[in-house]
Structure formats: structure tokens, C-alpha cells
Amino acid sequence: MNVIGLGDAGCKIADCFSQYSQYKIFKINVDIEGERCYNIPILETAEEYESYEYPKIKNFLKGLKGETLLIVGGSGKVSCGSLRILENIKKLPISILYIQPDLEMLDDTQKMQERLVRNVMQEYARSGVFEKVCLISNNALDKIVGGAPVIGYFEALNELLVPSLHMVNFFSNNKAVSGSIPKAKSTHRIYTVGIFDTQKNEEKMFFSLDNARNRCYIYGVNEEKLKTDKKLMNKIKKQIESKKGENLDISYAIYPTDYDYDIGYVIERTPIIQN
Numbered sequence: 001m002n003v004i005g006l007g008d009a010g011c012k013i014a015d016c017f018s019q020y021s022q023y024k025i026f027k028i029n030v031d032i033e034g035e036r037c038y039n040i041p042i043l044e045t046a047e048e049y050e051s052y053e054y055p056k057i058k059n060f061l062k063g064l065k066g067e068t069l070l071i072v073g074g075s076g077k078v079s080c081g082s083l084r085i086l087e088n089i090k091k092l093p094i095s096i097l098y099i100q101p102d103l104e105m106l107d108d109t110q111k112m113q114e115r116l117v118r119n120v121m122q123e124y125a126r127s128g129v130f131e132k133v134c135l136i137s138n139n140a141l142d143k144i145v146g147g148a149p150v151i152g153y154f155e156a157l158n159e160l161l162v163p164s165l166h167m168v169n170f171f172s173n174n175k176a177v178s179g180s181i182p183k184a185k186s187t188h189r190i191y192t193v194g195i196f197d198t199q200k201n202e203e204k205m206f207f208s209l210d211n212a213r214n215r216c217y218i219y220g221v222n223e224e225k226l227k228t229d230k231k232l233m234n235k236i237k238k239q240i241e242s243k244k245g246e247n248l249d250i251s252y253a254i255y256p257t258d259y260d261y262d263i264g265y266v267i268e269r270t271p272i273i274q275n
Helices: 007-017 046-051 057-061 077-089 108-126 138-145 153-172 223-228 232-243
Strands: 002-006 024-030 037-040 068-073 094-100 132-137 190-197 202-205 214-222 249-257 263-270
Touching: 002 007, 002 077, 007 024, 007 068, 007 077, 007 094, 007 153, 024 057, 024 077, 046 077, 057 077, 068 077, 077 108, 094 108, 094 138, 108 132, 108 190, 132 138, 138 153, 138 202, 153 190, 153 214, 153 263, 190 214, 202 263, 214 223, 214 232, 223 249, 232 249
Parallel strands: 002 024, 002 068, 024 037, 068 094, 094 132, 132 190, 214 249
Antiparallel strands: 190 202, 190 263, 214 263
């Protein structure tokens, strides 16, 4: 998978994905240098990034094939250049990882920009221009990690986010031993993920979706345990039964791992734009 980080937040998260061999990393930002890096000038306004021509960007992205993920944060002005940049690879299957900043830390102009970028990304996904958009809230990540020091704050959030997304991708591309991760409906292109404590039967989502329509619980269980634990299947059935609700489809998928402990994740989808 190609991973394109745009702006400070996008590039930092893209760097975290580089620890896995499955991803080819590209970064687009101001004052950036190095292999697969595209440097853009510092512009005064979001509107300037939206209308900027991005010289040689087509050559920079030339040769990309297959699934491509753009990572973008909502608070950076450079995020408004997303659509112009993506025009150069519009024939590829493009997904969006959208990072919502702490809205309380933004001024009124930044709040309007964040809302605009978030809604545009969702509208383009709903119309099928993008394959899907994954919404992530920094506030939600902060609550899960229990806070972090000022220096290294975003690194701590990303250390939760990126491995979780990677494992969801990994499981989604492998066959479960029981159940399955259902293919998303064409109308359910807006989603988020979360971690699932399989012992406590508790999920902690990375974004609070309104009007969720589908939720899939992913179990990663030691392979030997899957072969020997006679009570596990009934336990999982009871957990899944307890999650069922009105207008919410529940599914599960169980995968073998070589870990000594169980891991769990959740994928939650909705057809409704999150305002």
C-alpha cells in the first residue's frame, strides 16, 4: 500500500507506518527533504494551498500503483491542498485517514477550516471518488492512552493509532478461522476503528461515530488456545450477542496469532456524514 503523509500530522503518522514493510511512504510538507519527499512553500492562507499549482507533483507521484492512503490532519492549512494533489492519482483506489485535532485548541478560522476539510473528505467518499475515509480523533486517542507529556505527546498517540490500523489492515487481508470481516456496503464508506478488550468485553473507539450501522469485532487469539480452549467459542458468542442493538449489524472474525495474549479491534461504519 502507498501511504502519503500531508502536512505535519500526516507526515509524522506516515513515518510510523514505515516500520512495516507493507507500506511505501511518501511525504508532502513545507521544509521537508529526503527520499520520496515533496517540498512545498510556506503560504499564508488555506485558500492559497487550495489553489497552488504544486509544480512537478505529477512526476513525484508518477509510478504509484494500487491502493493508496492519504493521511491528513484537519488543523493544518496545507490540508486544503489535498484535492488538488490527489487529482494527479485520481485513477487509483484512494482512501483517506483523517485526523481530527483538539477542537478546543483551534481559533474560529481553524475550526471552520477543519469542518470544511472533514466534510469534503466524507462527501467525496460517499460519492465514490474515494474508497473510504477513516475518522480519527486526537481527543479520543488521548483518553485511551491516559494522557502524555508535552514533549512526545503526538508520538504517544501515534504509537496507539498506527499499530492498531496496521493490525486491522493485516487481519482484513487474511482469512479468519471463524466469522469474517464483512465487505463494506457501497453506502458505508465512513468508518473508524478502536481497540477491544476481549477479557472485559469493552471497546474504546478512536472516533465517536453518530448513527453507526455496522460494527465488526476482531479477535486475535493464540493459535494453540484456539485449538484447546473448549469454552472460548461460547464466550465469544455471548460477547457478540451482548453487542447487538437496533439498526446495528454486528459481526465478528477470529484470527490465530503467535502472541501469548489476546488482542482485539473494532471496525465501525456509517453511511452518515459526521458533522
